[in-house]
Amino acid sequence: MHTLAAVEGFQSPGQEQAIAELDDIDGLVRTYRARLLRFVMFSVGDEDVAASIVQDTFLKAWTARKSFRGDCTVKSWLTSIALNLVRDHQRIRKFQFWKKAENTAVDAFEAASFLPSNGSSPENQVLAWERARQVSRVLEDLSFNQRTVFLMRFQEDMELSEIATAMKMPVSTVKTHLYRAVGAVREKLGGIHEQRTSDK
Amino acid sequence: MSNGHLTNEQLSDLLTCTNSASRDHLKVCSQCRGEVECLSESLGAVNHLGLLWAEHEARRRVPLPLPAMERWRTRTLWAVPATLAVVWVVILIVNQTHRRSEIPQADVTPSPAYTVADDNLLMANIDRALNAEIAPQVPVSELRRPSESAHGYPAPRMVN
Numbered sequence: 210m211h212t213l214a215a216v217e218g219f220q221s222p223g224q225e226q227a228i229a230e231l232d233d234i235d236g237l238v239r240t241y242r243a244r245l246l247r248f249v250m251f252s253v254g255d256e257d258v259a260a261s262i263v264q265d266t267f268l269k270a271w272t273a274r275k276s277f278r279g280d281c282t283v284k285s286w287l288t289s290i291a292l293n294l295v296r297d298h299q300r301i302r303k304f305q306f307w308k309k310a311e312n313t314a315v316d317a318f319e320a321a322s323f324l325p326s327n328g329s330s331p332e333n334q335v336l337a338w339e340r341a342r343q344v345s346r347v348l349e350d351l352s353f354n355q356r357t358v359f360l361m362r363f364q365e366d367m368e369l370s371e372i373a374t375a376m377k378m379p380v381s382t383v384k385t386h387l388y389r390a391v392g393a394v395r396e397k398l399g400g401i402h403e404q405r406t407s408d409k
Numbered sequence: 410m411s412n413g414h415l416t417n418e419q420l421s422d423l424l425t426c427t428n429s430a431s432r433d434h435l436k437v438c439s440q441c442r443g444e445v446e447c448l449s450e451s452l453g454a455v456n457h458l459g460l461l462w463a464e465h466e467a468r469r470r471v472p473l474p475l476p477a478m479e480r481w482r483t484r485t486l487w488a489v490p491a492t493l494a495v496v497w498v499v500i501l502i503v504n505q506t507h508r509r510s511e512i513p514q515a516d517v518t519p520s521p522a523y524t525v526a527d528d529n530l531l532m533a534n535i536d537r538a539l540n541a542e543i544a545p546q547v548p549v550s551e552l553r554r555p556s557e558s559a560h561g562y563p564a565p566r567m568v569n
Contacts, residue, residue: 235473242471247463260470264477271478337454344455363424363452388417395417395444398451
């Protein structure tokens with residue numbers, strides 16, 4: 210059975226809008242660069258590599274924009290491309306075991322803690338920074354698949370089906386990775402929970 | 410629910426606001442409520458601070474226009490003339506080969522009979538004219554008498 214979208218030349222209004230969005234490379238970069246950089250930074254833990262991967266992601270998306278079928282959002286599509294590049298980097302990293310990352314996501318938060326945050330008190334900022342630091346440390350200890358699924362779900366707000374497509378694995382496997390990651394984060398953050406309850 | 414508390418699956422669904430059934434449990438279980446709040450706040454902090462950092466860094470590290478894009482454009486600028494040159498050379502070679510194969514072969518058709526007879530007659534006439542021009546040669550027997558000179562007198566003897 211053929212859907213309308215499968216008929217040659219037919220493009221839904223949403224798809225046309227997405228293709229127009231992909232054509233404007235500068236607008237695309239301006240809109241998504243921060244979110245992509247955050248995702249890649251948490252995945253590879255190296256600022257320089259993350260920036261390079263984000264640039265390559267946009268370049269790849271722009272050159273392959275005609276192949277965008279419109280069955281997911283532009284953000285999810287970009288995230289999938291970035292994920293593939295991260296995977297390639299991980300594969301190369303296996304052969305460069307002597308190399309250590311220049312900077313980690315946790316170090317990035319050290320820098321971010323000095324950034325102005327509107328409307329929150331210094332105490333709240335310190336508390337937020339401490340929580341973020343703890344979660345990012347837990348994420349560093351997760352396996353690649355668990356971390357990626359966790360980030361895609363809770364950071365990029367992607368649906369399980371979208372994550373499954375991006376990671377090329379069944380939804381049931383995605384769920385398994387996700388729940389194991391949540392379990393690990395839950396276990397490691399038990400300290401915060403106990404601290405909070407004892408404060409009360 | 411395990412041991413009367415939320416499982417990882419239920420907690421995960423609550424964090425993404427997809428499960429309303431587990432919300433009833435939060436009303437009666439302060440431990441799970443505290444855990445969900447804590448996780449939710451922690452994730453919110455990670456996302457917020459991560460985005461703050463990324464927005465700050467992206468302006469510096471992923472500038473506009475993209476350096477990768479510029480590199481690609483430069484490569485493309487080189488690639489287009491190079492490709493055109495290669496295509497031009499290929500066309501030239503193909504054209505040359507095609508031309509060579511199109512050169513007509515020489516016709517080796519036999520001459521008509523009258524042409525051959527005329528040619529033979531012409532050659533015979535040339536032979537005759539040449540023979541008439543050349544003087545009669547000295548017979549070989551005359552050349553074999555060394556004691557006589559050409560004018561008939563005996564040749565002088567050499568005395569030591």
